[in-house]
Amino acid sequence: MLELRFIRENIELITEKLEFRGIKNSRIGEFPALDQSRRDYLSEVEGLRNKRKTVSQEVAKRKKAQEDAEDLIQEMRQVNDRIKEIEGLLVTVEADLQDIVMSIPNMPHESVPFGNDDSANVELRTWGKSTTFSFEPKAHHELGEDNDTIDFKRAAKIAGARFALLKGFASRLERTLINFMLDLHTQRHGYTEVLPPFLVNTESMTATGQLPKFAEDLFKTGLSERDLWLIPTAEVPVTNIFRDETLPPGDLPVKYCAYTPCFRSEAGSYGRDTKGLIRQHQFDKVELVKFTRPEESDAELDALLADAEEVLQLLELPYRVVTLCSGDLGFSARKTYDIEVWMPAQNMYREISSCSNFGDFQARRGGIRYRPEGEKKSAFVHTLNGSGLAVGRTLAAIYENYQQEDGTIKVPEVLAPYFETRF
């Protein structure tokens, strides 16, 4: 969400940035008139409330003095009618205005390159050399089915398409990767581990920007009277930890990491990545989330990106980093780097992490503030997050990059301690 005053004063800039993002039919043109009538109603209703307050005190005085106050009471009944009338209008106007404001995406950072879609993303760097084989490498799902560690058929029976059943080595590798990532980020990168709820309320989804615009991407529970949504990423519950709170300045930056399963409806992705673990309704992810001072968020994004990259470096998986172009940038993001891991069977890089700086966009929606040193007024923090990493895709990448000619999967060296026999 952008600040009302900012929108008011920067209609042209916003229109330009919407165009930059490739967004058509925005309702930004309706903003000025609605904003004006909201402010007109607001000042009228506040004036009337003030009148009501002072006259009510006069009523109290007269009653105390045993005097008649019927004339004032009658007058106030009329004032009240008008207040109610304006309040009703205000509700409508504010709802309209809210619709518009909530549908305006974040302003992209100056460094975001222009482009229509992911083909215009800019490669920032590559790491490692693409894995070579003395045989024809197989796709991870073939490997998993061949060695009976990933069962898509039975998962489909149990739950439907886009689910997987991991067995034996695969499920242990999945669990190991979660532990490895959490250990790395907590022990070496200074993050505090949290384990949040996997179902959240509508307010939380709205603060981080999934709602109201992207409800169709989410799973919603149906039994409960109240709305509870399955989280599509740990970003939602973790960013909302400080919703409607003001942090003392000494606390920043706050760095959290969290493992959670993630649930996505994948509406509109029919036919894409139907094979394998790449696009599932449920997948595991270790997420990194930061709350920072505004002036530090750009540097903190670079650091967060490096933290995520280190996972792949330690696993010795080749990858590249790209800067998302304007057309590929997410709704709430100001700037995003994607990390893409090398997938030998597809002979291409696939996204395995997305690291974003949201500026104060989510913080304003969620009321996440801090008090700058020596200042009386609070300000909004900047929020950042990134996958560190998507676990299912990491498992897929290990399968493909570490496959042996006999169809077995070698364990990356850094994970060896996790595979020791315990019993």
Place this chain on the structure above:
RNA sequence: GGAGAGGUGUCCGAGAGGCCGAAGGAGCACGCCUGGAAAGUGUGUAUAGUUAAUAGCUAUCGAGGGUUCGAAUCCCUCCCUCUCCGCCA
């Protein structure tokens, strides 16, 4: 799910239609006192919106509605916490 008790500022806690943005205490900040500290003592100490404004105005006593000229206070719905019962991992 059933029965009951609650939710007030940083914290504890009073307040039961108007004099309440809210007593009192603790904490914190600044000052006095002191060789220094403690104790004592004085003053100050919510947030947000609007605004050029730390002036004014408006809102906020869990959330949302209602009654009333006027609601922290009365009524309704919901959320959360605690105790007991039931169910459950």
